[in-house]
Amino acid sequence: MRSRTGERKGRLERGHRDAEKLFCCNIWWPLQGNFNNLHPEYEVLDWRGLSYFCDFAWITPFAKLIIEIKGFGPHVTDMDRKKYCNELNRETFLAAMGFQVISFAYDDVAHHPERTITLLRMVLSRFQSESSPVNxxxxxxxxxxxxxxxxxxxxxxxxxxxxxxxxxxxxxxxxxxxxxxxxxxxxxxxxxxxxxxxxxxxxxxxxxxxxx
The missing domain is CATH 1.10.10.10 (Winged helix-like DNA-binding domain superfamily/Winged helix DNA-binding domain)
Known part of the structure; x- marks a missing residue:
């Protein structure tokens, strides 16, 4: 928070929602044991040049990973066609900018964390094998x-x-x-x-x- 101003700081001051807290407690900490290089409420620009705050970004010399936790309501039942198009366009634009975007369902994070941990481990292993002295x-x-x-x-x-x-x-x-x-x-x-x-x-x- 000391390094942020404006809306960037406000996002942290208002705190994470339940989904992001569960991801930290149920998934990231059991898997990694630290929060190194994990940035909450990470600001990026979309294809229109507008600011968008991702749930998390994991940034290392070897990886630029965007992690989103998606609830069924906001991302399915409550989403209209325009919001749906905007979400897909944003994810495609981020991929073009060098980010890998992965999404997890809130239900899995909350109720099936072992499944999410396994899948996230598979993703992270690709980058960690590049940065570690492995066989x-x-x-x-x-x-x-x-x-x-x-x-x-x-x-x-x-x-x-x-x-x-x-x-x-x-x-x-x-x-x-x-x-x-x-x-x-x-x-x-x-x-x-x-x-x-x-x-x-x-x-x-x-x-x-x-x-x-």
Whole structure:
């Protein structure tokens, strides 16, 4: 509050609403154990140049993350077409400005915090792995699992080569290592002689849900 003036300060003086307080108590603190780099009532400009205060922003050298807690009433039942369009336009504009925008339902934050913690951990792990001295192989393996989820089909070595900017031999070696761990299954082509694709196994999702 000492560093803010005007409406920026007024937002903090009036205090958080119930949703934001629950997010801090139920989600962020159990997951992170601190409030480092988390900014409440973070002011941004929308595509019209008008001020908008996001619930939270997590700003680090590696991430610009906007977090919104949305209640069913204000964001669904009480929203007209114009407000709906404005919300989507604002989120798209923020993405163009380099922010990643994620939203959580108030009901999940209040009544199913473990679900929200798991999903938020998955998001934060992408940025935290870049800023922490972790094993490079484990980071690459998680990225391969994420790639399989994004493509929603079995992976080919060329997919991994392109995504990670590595050569063919390295891509095949990494996919084989993931098969050995039971996270992927190798599938042969029509002749049955050569492995041509790698299918993600359900248990592999646990690897990107775990805390890094």
């Amino acid at each position: 490079l192989n484990s980071v690459a393996e998680r990225e391969i699992i994420r790639l399989a989820c994004m493509l929603a089909r079995p992976l080919r070595p060329i997919d991994v080569e392109t995504h990670l900017s590595i050569n063919h031999r390295t891509a095949v070696r990494m996919l084989q290592a993931l098969c050995w761990k039971g996270w992927f299954t190798a599938a042969t082509g029509a002749t049955g002689k050569h492995v041509v694709r790698y299918e993600l196994q359900r248990g592999a999702m646990n690897q990107i849900m775990q805390k890094t």
